[in-house]
Amino acid sequence: MAQIKITLVKGLSARKPNQVATVKALGLSKRNSSVVKDDNEAIRGMINTIAHMVKIEEV
Numbered sequence: 001m002a003q004i005k006i007t008l009v010k011g012l013s014a015r016k017p018n019q020v021a022t023v024k025a026l027g028l029s030k031r032n033s034s035v036v037k038d039d040n041e042a043i044r045g046m047i048n049t050i051a052h053m054v055k056i057e058e059v
Contacts, residue, residue, distance in 0.1 A: 002039040003059040007032065010053040022049045 008028040012020050027035045036059055037043045
C-alpha cells in the first residue's frame with residue numbers, strides 16, 4: 001500500500017477544536033513535525049480537514 005508523509009507547516013494557535021484534535025490524532029505535535037501514514041480514505045479525510053495546515057508528500 002502507498003504511504004504518504006504529512007508535515008505540519010502552520011501552528012495550532014487560534015484553530016478550531018476539531019482541527020487541533022485531528023492534528024493530534026495524526027500524531028503531529030509541533031510545527032515542522034512529520035509522520036508517515038498509509039494512504040487510505042480515513043487518513044485522506046483527516047488531511048482534508050487540515051489541508052491548509054499541512055504539506056503532503058508521497059513516500
